[in-house]
Amino acid sequence: MAFDKMELKDIEVWDGNFAAAQALRQAQVDVVAAYPITPSTPIVEGYAKFKSDNYVEGEFVMVESEHAAMSGCIGAAAAGGRVATATSSQGLALMVETLYQASGMRLPIVLNIVNRALAAPLNVNGDHSDMYLCRDSGWIQFDAFSPQGAYDLNFIAFKVSEDHDIRLPAIVNQDGFMTSHTAQGVHTLADDDAFGFVGTFKPMNDMLDFEHPVTHGVQTEEDWHFEHKARQHSDLMLKVSPKIDEVFADFEKLTGRKYSQVECYDIDDADVAVFCLGTSVETAREVAGEMRTKGIKAGVIGLRVIRPFPFEQVQEALKNIKAVAILDRSSPNGAPGAMFNEVCAAMYSHESSPLISGYVYGLGGRDLTKAHLVDLYNELQTNADAGKVTTQLQQFIGVRGPKLSFL
Amino acid sequence: MSEMKKIKNLKEFSTSADRFEGANLLCPGCAHSIIVREVLNATNDDLVLAASTGCLEVCTAVYPYTSWDASWIHIGFENSSTAVAGAESMYNALKTKGRLKQPDRNPKFVAFGGDGASYDIGFQWISGCMERNHNMMYIVLDNEVYANTGGQRSSSTPIGSSATTSPAGSISYGEKMNKKDMLGIMAAHNIPYAAQVAPNKWKDMVKKIQKGFATQGAVFINAVSPCTTEWKFDPKDTMHITDLATDSLVFPLYEIIEGKEFNITYRPKNVVPVEEYLAAQGRFKHLFRDEYKYLIKEWQERVDANWSYLQRREEAKV
Numbered sequence: 001m002a003f004d005k006m007e008l009k010d011i012e013v014w015d016g017n018f019a020a021a022q023a024l025r026q027a028q029v030d031v032v033a034a035y036p037i038t039p040s041t042p043i044v045e046g047y048a049k050f051k052s053d054n055y056v057e058g059e060f061v062m063v064e065s066e067h068a069a070m071s072g073c074i075g076a077a078a079a080g081g082r083v084a085t086a087t088s089s090q091g092l093a094l095m096v097e098t099l100y101q102a103s104g105m106r107l108p109i110v111l112n113i114v115n116r117a118l119a120a121p122l123n124v125n126g127d128h129s130d131m132y133l134c135r136d137s138g139w140i141q142f143d144a145f146s147p148q149g150a151y152d153l154n155f156i157a158f159k160v161s162e163d164h165d166i167r168l169p170a171i172v173n174q175d176g177f178m179t180s181h182t183a184q185g186v187h188t189l190a191d192d193d194a195f196g197f198v199g200t201f202k203p204m205n206d207m208l209d210f211e212h213p214v215t216h217g218v219q220t221e222e223d224w225h226f227e228h229k230a231r232q233h234s235d236l237m238l239k240v241s242p243k244i245d246e247v248f249a250d251f252e253k254l255t256g257r258k259y260s261q262v263e264c265y266d267i268d269d270a271d272v273a274v275f276c277l278g279t280s281v282e283t284a285r286e287v288a289g290e291m292r293t294k295g296i297k298a299g300v301i302g303l304r305v306i307r308p309f310p311f312e313q314v315q316e317a318l319k320n321i322k323a324v325a326i327l328d329r330s331s332p333n334g335a336p337g338a339m340f341n342e343v344c345a346a347m348y349s350h351e352s353s354p355l356i357s358g359y360v361y362g363l364g365g366r367d368l369t370k371a372h373l374v375d376l377y378n379e380l381q382t383n384a385d386a387g388k389v390t391t392q393l394q395q396f397i398g399v400r401g402p403k404l405s406f407l
Numbered sequence: 408m409s410e411m412k413k414i415k416n417l418k419e420f421s422t423s424a425d426r427f428e429g430a431n432l433l434c435p436g437c438a439h440s441i442i443v444r445e446v447l448n449a450t451n452d453d454l455v456l457a458a459s460t461g462c463l464e465v466c467t468a469v470y471p472y473t474s475w476d477a478s479w480i481h482i483g484f485e486n487s488s489t490a491v492a493g494a495e496s497m498y499n500a501l502k503t504k505g506r507l508k509q510p511d512r513n514p515k516f517v518a519f520g521g522d523g524a525s526y527d528i529g530f531q532w533i534s535g536c537m538e539r540n541h542n543m544m545y546i547v548l549d550n551e552v553y554a555n556t557g558g559q560r561s562s563s564t565p566i567g568s569s570a571t572t573s574p575a576g577s578i579s580y581g582e583k584m585n586k587k588d589m590l591g592i593m594a595a596h597n598i599p600y601a602a603q604v605a606p607n608k609w610k611d612m613v614k615k616i617q618k619g620f621a622t623q624g625a626v627f628i629n630a631v632s633p634c635t636t637e638w639k640f641d642p643k644d645t646m647h648i649t650d651l652a653t654d655s656l657v658f659p660l661y662e663i664i665e666g667k668e669f670n671i672t673y674r675p676k677n678v679v680p681v682e683e684y685l686a687a688q689g690r691f692k693h694l695f696r697d698e699y700k701y702l703i704k705e706w707q708e709r710v711d712a713n714w715s716y717l718q719r720r721e722e723a724k725v
Contacts, residue, residue, distance in 0.1 A: 030500040033493055057504055059496040063489065064535035071486035071532065075493025078480050079455070081501055101482050200506075207478035207494055208501065209508050210453040215473035217481035224470050 003057040008188040016150040016179035019186050020086065020112045020172070021046030023154035025055055026194035029110075030081030030201065033061040033072030037091035038124045039176040040114035044086055058082075066091035070098035070111075077107035077169075078216045080206025082158065082198075084109065088176060089116035092130045096137065102169045103138030104232065105217055108161040109169040110154060111139070115278065116176040117364045125365020126176030128277060128329040131306070132338050138232055140170040140240055141306040145263075145281045147184045150174040152257060155189075158198045159247045165239055167204065168232070173306070175278040177365065189255065197254055236308045244305060261310040262317050263302040266292070270299030272380035273318070273354075275343060276327035277303050280361075280368050287373035296381050303339070314346045321354040322384035325376055329362045336394055336407065355383045358394045366398050411617055412451050417609065423448040431474040432466035436635040436642025438649065439463050439548045441606045446517065446546060447477070449616040453514040454478065455494050459487040459524035462555045463548060485529035487518040492541040515620050516543040522563035523553040526587050537596040537625045544619050544626040547589065550634035558637040562587040567702050568690045570637075575693040580702055585709075590663070593627040597666035601627040604660065607649040611660055611672050618662075631658045639689025651684040656714045661721075669720045681707045 006025070014022065021043045024032065034044045044062075051060045059076075063069050066087050077083040087095055092113060102109055115131050117123040131141075142157060144150040150172065157170035174180055189197070205214045220228055241261070248259045265285050267273060274284040281302035288298035301317050301324075303310075318324055326344075328337030335341070340358035347353035359376065362368050376397070383389050392405040414420045426447050433440050439462055447454065454477040458464040464481045467474035482490050495516045501507045518536075520529055525547040533545055552570055553559040560570035565586045569575035573582040594601040599622045604612040612630075619626035633640070633648040640648050652658040653673060660673035682703050685691040694702050 030504070031493065031496045033489075033496065057500075059500040059503075061492070061496050061539065064531060064538075068486065068489045068532050068535055071482055071489035072493035072496065074482050075457070075480060075490035076497040076500075077493075078490075079494035079497035079501075081497045081506075083497075097483060098486070105482075203508075206508075207455050207480060208498055208514070210478065210512055210514065211509065213476055213478050215468050215475050215479045218468045218470040218473070219465050220470045228470075 004054050005191045006055055008190065010188060011185045012188050013183050014147050014151070014186045015042075015181050015183045016144065016147040016174040017042035017114065017181065018046050019147040019151035020154055020174070021050065022188075023151050023194070024084050025050045026189065026191055027082060027084070027155065027158050027198045028058065028195055029084045030058045031061065031073070031076035031083050032058065032085060033063050033069050033076065034085045035063055035066045035069045035087070035091060037066065037088050039116055039126070039180045040086040040088040040112060042180070043112055043114070066095040067098060070095045070102060073109050074098060074102050074105065074107055077102070077109050078105065078206070079208050080203035082162070082201040084111070086112035086114065088114045089118055089130045092133060093118060096134060099134050099137040099139060101217070104228065106167040106232070107169060108167055110157045110161060111169065111171045112150070112154070113171055113173050114176050114180045115173055123364040124176070126178050127363050127365065129331065131173050132330050134171065135307070135338065138168065138236070139307065140168055140236070142170065142172045143277050143304055143306055144172060144174040144179060145278060145302055147179060147182070147186050148257075150179060151186050152251065152255070152259070155194060155197050156247050156251055156259070159250070160240065160243050162201060163243055164202065164204055166235065166243055168236065168240065173278070178279040187255070187257070193254065197251070240308050241310065259304060261305040262313040263304050264317050265300040265302070267299040267301065267317060267321070269297055271297040271322045271384050272377055273299040273301055273321045273324045274327060274373065274376065275301045275303070275324055275339070277329065277339070280327060280329070283368055283370065284373055287370050287377065291374070291377045296377055298377050309342055311346050314343060315350045318343070318347060318354055319350060319352050323355040323357070323380040325380055326356060326358050328358060328360050331363060332360060332394070340394070355389050357383065357389050357391060359397050360394065361397045368398065372397050411621065412449060414449075414613055420448060420609065420613070426454065426475065426477040427467075428474040428476065430472070432469065433462060434636055434642065436645045437462070438550070438606050438632040438634070438645050441645070442546075442548060442630045442632055443519065445606060445609055445612055446616050449613045450515055450620050452620070453512045455491060455514050455516045457481065457487040457490040457518040459520035459529060460484040461521040461524050463519055463521070465555060484524055486532050487520050487524065488529060488533045488536040488545050491516045491518040491543050492536045492539070495541050495543050516541070518543065518545050519548055520545070521554065522547055522549045522551055523561040526563045526589050527561050533593070533627070534596065537593055537598050537627060540598065540624045542623060542625070544628060546628045546630055548632040549629055550632045550637065551586070552634060552637045554634050554637045563589070567694050567699070567706065569693060570690070580693060580699045590627070590629045594663040594666050596625070598627060599624040600662065600664055602662035603629045603631070603658065605631045605649050605653045605658060607646050608653060608660060608673055615662060615672070637690065640687060644687070648687055651679055651687055655679040655681050655684040656710050657681060657684050659714060659717055661717060667725060669724065671717055671721050681710050
């Protein structure tokens with residue numbers, strides 16, 4: 001029985017979860033092995049409904065844990081076809097072992113992570129703790145700021161990940177609830193156009209090619225392990241970045257929607273800027289516009305590609321900024337913020353660097369309000385005027401009790 | 408359905424084309440390699456194989472070499488079952504979509520794991536695969552110990568055995584727990600076919616493996632795999648030890664169909680006392696001290712009771 005296509009309006013009102021589920025349907029994924037967890041569950045449920053209504057021809061396997069979900073995805077990817085899944089938070093934590101195995105085995109898989117806090121205390125709401133949990137796992141990592149991004153970046157992720165020069169799995173992050181459960185207008189692709197963009201999966205070293213048996217997942221010790229890891233890092237550093245730019249350009253040609261590894265808003269003449277991820281980018285843009293009416297030249301930088309870290313693009317974006325705030329939505333637990341450190345590393349070796357201060361915000365779904373950002377931009381302007389960071393380097397914003405700052 | 412491979416005798420069987428090469432790093436006398444060859448040689452069909460982390464894996468796929476002339480995958484310690492289930496799902500997807508490169512083939516999906524990978528750390532993954540009834544076979548290479556890491560106890564380690572994490576000592580007879588009834592648990596998933604096999608009874612084993620391959624759905628096989636290193640016997644005695652295991656009824660051979668139909672497939676003509684089985688292995692040496700001899704008696708009583716239970720179950724057809 002042939003599967004059915006779906007007629008979509010040019011603009012649909014979708015939340016980020018449904019947008020991702022639609023992208024998986026349109027990419028005609030061959031195997032989805034998945035396990036539900038808040039807030040990513042609706043991706044899996046949405047896909048299950050597509051399968052029950054004959055909109056999906058591929059296999060849909062509901063397994064017994066997130067670790068098994070990625071294990072099944074790895075087996076399926078090694079067999080030779082398009083593979084995807086979704087998870088969040090504790091589920092991702094359980095899955096982490098297999099993330100390293102998937103990337104080390106150079107298998108293309110797309111994983112949607114709907115970002116959520118990590119216990120304890122248990123919390124189902126959005127922050128970026130889980131995102132950082134797999135930071136060094138060898139996956140290509142994209143970040144959506146909205147349901148539109150969650151939709152578009154899935155197609156882009158398949159195309160980059162499955163390229164025979166790349167063969168690395170890819171993550172598409174979106175904010176738990178703020179993106180995943182907030183319906184917005186999403187510009188759609190027609191089914192044929194969407195599938196045409198990602199194309200039919202081209203297998204390589206596939207276990208189902210019985211004329212060419214392959215061994216996947218070998219042992220290497222001190223004699224060969226380093227070379228394998230070095231090769232993977234080298235490909236991430238040298239091959240993936242240009243491939244992402246190429247696929248972004250192809251996507252813009254098809255849709256008119258332009259993506260960049262580092263998204264810059266009002267940066268050209270900006271004195272002060274906020275550097276952040278996820279839905280905070282849109283909030284910051286709103287506030288930056290208001291700050292400009294008050295005479296503060298404010299800009300926003302959103303990180304679209306987390307891995308490979310766009311080192312040079314970050315340097316380029318920040319080189320003329322006087323003071324920048326790096327926002328980290330995860331507990332640093334005894335260090336400067338994870339993103340703060342990365343940006344500092346990029347700017348330290350650059351001839352000109354802004355004054356950099358770090359802010360920890362929004363843990364466990366705590367709102368980042370416009371008022372927070374107004375204060376923050378004012379603080380940055382004070383730093384810019386003083387020519388030095390006038391506060392401590394790390395501040396917590398939006399947390400109860402006496403002001404918390406360090407370093 | 409592919410045609411069942413016909414095997415006339417052991418000589419012909421042993422000279423079948425190998426898809427598992429003799430060039431591997433397993434210990435001399437290791438039963439793993441014997442079992443794997445018996446499984447692979449039971450069919451001429453294509454194979455998609457997986458192995459959990461363990462002796463079989465570390466000894467057969469050390470880059471840049473491989474002992475496998477068949478599609479093979481290793482991910483981690485706990486998930487060879489799900490690796491093969493994922494590959495089987497991809498096979499089904501590509502079959503539906505008409506994208507198989509060799510659509511006329513009838514591949515068999517087989518995962519191997521040691522008892523540590525199966526009874527312990529991979530238990531949930533196997534249960535999931537059995538419950539979902541993937542068209543696959545899971546085979547435990549049951550050597551009753553974490554052999555690859557140097558002999559730690561698993562939930563398959565039998566009572567009284569000295570393992571490195573349950574060592575016999577001045578006040579201890581070693582392992583305190585009884586071996587887990589893994590086959591019973593897996594059969595309780597009401598899978599189409601579950602069986603215990605032993606490499607010495609190769610005809611019985613090939614018959615069961617072929618039955619498994621002919622089955623549509625999940626198959627679970629528990630294979631006794633005497634370990635020369637951790638059971639502490641001379642490598643030349645592997646088959647002798649296996650004979651003692653099956654003929655003492657410490658390791659009875661039977662099958663369970665659809666979780667209900669129960670058949671004993673081997674009845675030794677001369678049942679060997681359990682004491683002989685224990686005495687042949689260094690891991691039980693301490694049981695022959697005066698203060699622990701009661702444990703040997705208890706061993707015999709336990710094996711007798713189990714054999715009686717199995718026979719009653721077969722008669723009752725439950």
